[in-house]
Amino acid sequence: MLVASDRFGELEIEEDRVLQFDDGLLGFPEAKRFAMLDTHDTGVYFWLQSLDDPGLAFLSVVPWSFFPDYEPHLPEGEQASLGLRSASEAIVLCLLTVQRDQEAITANLLGPLVVNGTTRKGRQVVLAESGYPVRAPLAA
Amino acid sequence: MLVLTRRANQSIVIGHDVVVTVLEVRGDQVRLGIRAPREVTVHREEVYAEIQRENRQAAMRPDVPFDVRLPPVPPPPPRRSG
Numbered sequence: 001m002l003v004a005s006d007r008f009g010e011l012e013i014e015e016d017r018v019l020q021f022d023d024g025l026l027g028f029p030e031a032k033r034f035a036m037l038d039t040h041d042t043g044v045y046f047w048l049q050s051l052d053d054p055g056l057a058f059l060s061v062v063p064w065s066f067f068p069d070y071e072p073h074l075p076e077g078e079q080a081s082l083g084l085r086s087a088s089e090a091i092v093l094c095l096l097t098v099q100r101d102q103e104a105i106t107a108n109l110l111g112p113l114v115v116n117g118t119t120r121k122g123r124q125v126v127l128a129e130s131g132y133p134v135r136a137p138l139a140a
Numbered sequence: 141m142l143v144l145t146r147r148a149n150q151s152i153v154i155g156h157d158v159v160v161t162v163l164e165v166r167g168d169q170v171r172l173g174i175r176a177p178r179e180v181t182v183h184r185e186e187v188y189a190e191i192q193r194e195n196r197q198a199a200m201r202p203d204v205p206f207d208v209r210l211p212p213v214p215p216p217p218p219r220r221s222g
Contacts, residue, residue: 066211
């Protein structure tokens with residue numbers, strides 16, 4: 001499918017690279033579909049380009065390269081609504097924030113995006129009691 | 141906003157299956173009990189607001205430069221079980 005984006009121009013996206021968030025992201029209830037772009041060819045950093053708003057994109061990271069001890073425990077209800085039967089079915093992405101001076105890049109470990117790798121449906125999960133920060137610096 | 145007055149041990153029902161009960165009132169603190177189906181997530185508003193705020197910061201509008209310098213990915217640890 002062809003996707004319009006302000007940042008990347010027109011993109012040809014395979015259907016299986018489209019993630020569906022029925023409730024959107026927190027603060028972005030209308031942003032329900034994102035294309036997952038491996039622009040850095042790392043398998044760790046992914047751009048998430050909104051298919052609903054060409055001007056909206058997020059940078060995200062698969063957290064474990066930087067945070068090997070990260071253990072997001074999904075509330076039972078979240079697990080059920082995602083249809084996840086095992087942890088290995090899940091794709092976990094943490095949104096990155098580039099601080100204004102670009103000196104620091106932080107990952108949101110408190111509200112990870114959890115996606116069922118089979119159905120491609122995902123939710124932004126709130127790990128309320130976890131104590132994980134919204135701004136964990138990415139150490140090189 | 142709908143405003144209701146409730147006393148301790150009284151409840152309100154939201155929809156058909158969410159029940160919020162006032163358990164205790166002490167000074168300016170109120171303890172609430174919430175019974176909801178497991179697919180309904182219940183959190184303090186502050187946590188939501190914090191993530192919303194961070195999401196807005198994280199949104200890469202086109203005016204944010206493309207060439208973000210991302211830290212190199214560390215090599216995988218020697219061994220990881222699970």
